[in-house]
Amino acid sequence: MDPTLYKAAMRGNIGDAYFILADHLKRDEENGYQVTPKGNTVLHVAALYGHSYFVGEALKITPALLCCQNKKNETGLHIAANEGHTEVVRVLLACVEDHNTKEKLTRMTDASGDTALHKAVRSQHLDVVKLLVKEDSEFEFPPNHAQDTLLYLAAESGFHDALTNILECCKKPTYTADCIRSLWQWNKSLCEEPDLWGWNSLHYAVKLGLEDVVSDMLRWKQSLVYLPTGSENDWTTTIHIAASEGDVNMIYKLLNHRLDCWDMLDSNSQNALHVSVLNNQDEVVRFLLDSDKCDSLVDEPDSDGNTPLHLLSASGNHVPELINHPRAKKMSFNKENQTPLDIAL
Secondary structure (H helix, E strand, O other), rough: OOHHHHHHHHHOOOOOOOOEEHHHHHHHHHHOOOOOOOOHHHHHHHHOOOOHHHHHHHHHOHHHHHHHHOOOOOHHHHHHHHOOOOOHHHHHHHOOHHHHHHHHHOOOOOOOOOOHHHHHOOOOOOHHHHHHHHOOOOOOOOOOOOOOOOOHHHEEEEEOOHHHHHHHHHOOOHHHHHHHHHHHHHHHHHHHOOOOOOOOOHHHHHHOOOHHHHHHHHHOOHHHHHHHHHHOEEOHHHHHHHHHHHHHHHHHHHHHHHHHHHOOOOOOOHHHHHHHHHOHHHHHHHHHHOOOOHHHHHOOOOEEEEEHHHHHHHHHOOOOHHHHHHHHOOOOOOOOOOOHHHHHO
16 A cells, blocks of 8 residues: 555545545546555555544545455454444444445454454444444344354453343344343253342343243242342342333233232332332333232332332322322321422422
């Protein structure tokens, strides 16, 4: 590659008194693209050094650079994802107006069978992972040539946030559920093992709304429903997770296996009704209030003395079923000697 062009790409310089990028790239279109010994085009080089503006300008002049691959079959998107250059990834995706072309770009694989998302997960660049998953959430992203799936790469490296993001954004829950079920059937005790954040497989299955997986696990060992998740001083439970997600079906499933799990408290002494109010999950609030077994949740104080009605007053929301509940008429004072009415006023 011409030293002047290479240096410009390294520095992100699109033009000065001695150099005009457009002139070089138009010349390349006529004579073939200049590349480095690794087969990198000027776009690869700019992506490597994180120059998003240069990348955008280069693609305005020569759009065909977008899908050019080097000797390892890597595109500029592969390079940017591997380096964690979020803005470069954003620009590359924004430069593609045609949906089919964008889909082709995100699904292109290098010589190892890795997509750009594989690269981002392996290098632990969460912002890039989120961008790429959001861009192509319908794709299952099959394993690479080493048979490593995205889920495996994230789990093996302890990349907790990426694992959660991929599972949450997956548009094919059956595919996700099948993966989890296969692992669980291979070694059932895996669902009891917590990760670094104190979450086990059941907690994740509850959060993701995988009802069949949850049922399988609880049929195997019902006591799993009582295992808390989190750290020593900040932990929660399965029914709290379901309540915070607004998943009424999951709460019903949990209660169907262990009816008394509605009675569980988290590290702040809050019950599921507290959590559903805090997360504005009105449907869960109504579901819990519809069961006379959960009446005692209404006036139960947390560690600050606040009942769910105190929290509702602070939120400014209006849930008639809770406000008009017979037990809500009881004068409940928190540790600041306030009633729900005091907070509302």
